Amino acid sequence: MTVQDKNAGPMTTEAGAPVADNQNSQTAGVGGPVLVQDQHLMEKLAHFNRERIPERIVHARGAGAYGKFTVTADVTKYTKAKFLSEVGKETETFLRFSTVAGNLGAADAVRDPRGFALKFYTEEGNYDLVGNNTPVFFIKDAIKFPDFIHTQKRDPYTGSQEADNVWDFWGLSPESTHQVTWLHGDRGIPASYRHMNGYGSHTFQWVNAAGEVFWVKYHFKTDQGIKSLTQAEADKLAGEDPDSHQRDLRESIERGDYPTWTVQVQIMPAAEAATYRFNPFDLTKVWPHEDYPPIEIGKLELNRNPKNIFAEVEQSIFSPHHFVPGIGPSPDKMLQGRLFAYGDAHRYRVGINADLLPVNETKATTARTYGRDGVMYDGRHEGTKNYEPNSFGGPAQTDQPLWAHSGVSGTTGDHPAAVHAEDDDFVQAGNLYRLMSEDEKQRLVDNLAGGISGVSRDDIAQRAIENFRKADADFGKRLEAAVQALRG
Numbered sequence: 446m447t448v449q450d451k452n453a454g455p456m457t458t459e460a461g462a463p464v465a466d467n468q469n470s471q472t473a474g475v476g477g478p479v480l481v482q483d484q485h486l487m488e489k490l491a492h493f494n495r496e497r498i499p500e501r502i503v504h505a506r507g508a509g510a511y512g513k514f515t516v517t518a519d520v521t522k523y524t525k526a527k528f529l530s531e532v533g534k535e536t537e538t539f540l541r542f543s544t545v546a547g548n549l550g551a552a553d554a555v556r557d558p559r560g561f562a563l564k565f566y567t568e569e570g571n572y573d574l575v576g577n578n579t580p581v582f583f584i585k586d587a588i589k590f591p592d593f594i595h596t597q598k599r600d601p602y603t604g605s606q607e608a609d610n611v612w613d614f615w616g617l618s619p620e621s622t623h624q625v626t627w628l629h630g631d632r633g634i635p636a637s638y639r640h641m642n643g644y645g646s647h648t649f650q651w652v653n654a655a656g657e658v659f660w661v662k663y664h665f666k667t668d669q670g671i672k673s674l675t676q677a678e679a680d681k682l683a684g685e686d687p688d689s690h691q692r693d694l695r696e697s698i699e700r701g702d703y704p705t706w707t708v709q710v711q712i713m714p715a716a717e718a719a720t721y722r723f724n725p726f727d728l729t730k731v732w733p734h735e736d737y738p739p740i741e742i743g744k745l746e747l748n749r750n751p752k753n754i755f756a757e758v759e760q761s762i763f764s765p766h767h768f769v770p771g772i773g774p775s776p777d778k779m780l781q782g783r784l785f786a787y788g789d790a791h792r793y794r795v796g797i798n799a800d801l802l803p804v805n806e807t808k809a810t811t812a813r814t815y816g817r818d819g820v821m822y823d824g825r826h827e828g829t830k831n832y833e834p835n836s837f838g839g840p841a842q843t844d845q846p847l848w849a850h851s852g853v854s855g856t857t858g859d860h861p862a863a864v865h866a867e868d869d870d871f872v873q874a875g876n877l878y879r880l881m882s883e884d885e886k887q888r889l890v891d892n893l894a895g896g897i898s899g900v901s902r903d904d905i906a907q908r909a910i911e912n913f914r915k916a917d918a919d920f921g922k923r924l925e926a927a928v929q930a931l932r933g
Contacts, residue, residue: 458485459492466859470588470778474855476726476863478774479587479781483859486588490782493591494790500549500759501794503594504560507543508638508691509758510698512747514538514565514708520742523659523712524651526771528567529742537566537808540747541761542638542690545577546597546606549759552683553690554674556633556892558582558624561643561665562763563745566808573767574663575787576645578635579628581873582728583621585862587782593618608899616908619870620729622916626874629892631885632671634679637693639704640672647765647780648726650773651712652849658715660725660775662732664739665706676892695750703748709739722867726777730873757804762791773848778862796820813840875916886923894927906932 456464464485471483479486494502516534528536543560544551559578564571584593596614600607615621627633635641645663652658674682682689697704711732713725723730751757765774766784774780791799797819799805800812817831830837881889893913900906906928914921 459488467592468586468589469859469861470586470782471857472776472778472860473853473857475860476724476776477853477855477860478776478851479778480857482857483588486782487785489588489591490786491789493594494786494793499794501543502790503545504541504543504562505549506547506551506553507541507560507758508694508754509539509541509751509761510694510747511749511751512538512540512703512745515744515746516742517744518740518742520651520710521653523653523661524771525654526567526572526651526769527569528565528572528769529771538745539564539566539757539761539804540745541758541763542694546594550687552687554634554679554682554686556628556676556679558628559635559638559641562761563643563665564761564763564767564805565769567769568809569769570810570812571767571805571807572769572772573763573765574645575763575765575783576643576647576663578632578641578643579624580644580646580662580664580731581624581627582646582779583615583624584618584779585620585727585729586778587786589618590779590782590786608896609901609905612897612900612909613905616905616912619912619915622871622912623729623874623877625893626877626889626913626916629896630877630881630889632673633892634674634676635690636672636674638690639669639694639697640667642666642671643706647728647777648775649780650715650775650848650851652771652773656849658849660713660715660718662711662737664709664711665745666709668705668707675888676895694747698747698750703746705747706745707741708743708745709741711737711739713737720865722865723873724863724865724868726775726780727862727868728777728779729870730868751804756802760795760799760802761804762787762795762799764788764791768847770845770847776851798822801825815839871912871916874913875920878917878920886920890920890923890927893924894931897924897928898931 456467458464470486471480472478473480514536516529516532519532520529541562544555544557546557547555561576561578563574584590593614596610599605600610615625643665648660648662650658651661718725764787765780766788774784798821801823815831815833817826830839833839897906897909910921910925910928913924
């Protein structure tokens with residue numbers, strides 16, 4: 446049954462003002478950073494973060510472990526970050542894995558991206574790298590994120606995830622074609638958290654001591670080897686052992702079989718970004734390795750389990766705005782939205798003093814702020830002054846920015862992402878398809894057809910198929926035949 450929307454008409458803000466653009470957030474010129482003045486974006490993200498209590502809206506189902514990151518290559522010509530300053534240097538870490546759409550009690554073995562959120566406890570403060578096990582994502586602008594997640598969650602009428610919602614949104618959002626192809630391929634259901642790669646996904650800024658700027662992408666290549674599940678294997682495992690991934694990680698560390706990842710980065714000199722063939726800040730795109738080969742910079746090892754899942758895994762917080770000197774953001778519009786949304790989510794979900802919890806507090810340095818009071822405040826500042834500037838010896842600013850400033854130009858407005866020479870929503874999805882063997886292509890088509898065939902309307906199915914046809918004619922032809930066979 447479909448419930449007709451009784452509020453049909455122009456879309457408005459919560460205050461009733463008409464919404465001019467619900468697809469593109471406002472930026473300082475084409476390709477510039479997102480503007481705080483975009484009230485519609487801020488309102489959507491803030492409202493979205495408060496929709497459920499108390500589990501995470503996304504990435505609710507997860508597991509975590511402590512470990513260490515060891516530098517294996519000299520990268521000081523690219524970044525002044527101290528935790529990367531010398532070969533052999535070790536930094537304590539905490540890594541939280543997760544699925545995206547499922548709630549806290551959901552099964553692990555499902556077709557869903559996996560969160561790969563890594564906290565480095567550095568001597569210059571905590572650095573959070575909040576990524577996934579995929580190098581790309583479904584959308585390129587944070588203003589669409591609440592809408593996307595609503596399609597993955599339970600329908601307000603049926604209370605179940607609905608194929609109509611999933612494929613209607615994906616079909617109407619062609620930029621999702623690359624990630625949807627990735628998700629329905631052989632790596633779409635990892636066999637365990639240990640047997641998958643991780644990615645920072647976004648583009649980030651590195652700046653060296655001389656002030657030279659580079660754009661970087663992070664890759665964490667599993668040393669255990671890639672192992673994945675077929676849909677049939679996953680369906681069986683999810684029913685027999687919903688905690689399969691969490692159990693595997695915990696038991697591996699308990700027996701001393703510590704999982705490791707080789708850490709690599711792709712590095713682009715800042716001057717090359719403007720003329721690169723793909724928009725380097727578009728989260729739906731990768732940088733082909735032939736353009737920017739990944740270079741190894743370190744090893745990540747997980748070697749200690751949490752003692753209490755709630756205290757350390759569920760109350761852990763990760764915010765992509767937690768940078769350290771030498772590392773900063775890029776104009777990536779999804780990243781720009783997350784810089785606000787993640788911090789806002791944990792302040793709402795865990796509390797304003799979540800950073801004081803053991804799993805979140807700094808370990809290699811001391812946090813010195815003027816923040817006081819609120820829920821869970823432990824009185825650690827005693828009677829010291831709570832304002833700045835002051836003449837009583839309180840902490841003061843350094844006048845040393847963490848990252849380099851970026852120039853902007855153009856008018857403010859709801860700008861779509863900048864289009865580069867080879868940008869479209871389908872080229873990289875087609876490239877991915879053509880890299881696959883015939884067996885891989887057939888499994889991909891079968892997985893996609895299984896999902897698309899479940900929609901109730903032919904137009905939704907056909908629109909979804911057309912996106913894959915635009916990526917590759919053979920891809921679309923085979924998928925259409927498979928869907929028709931299942932729909933009868």
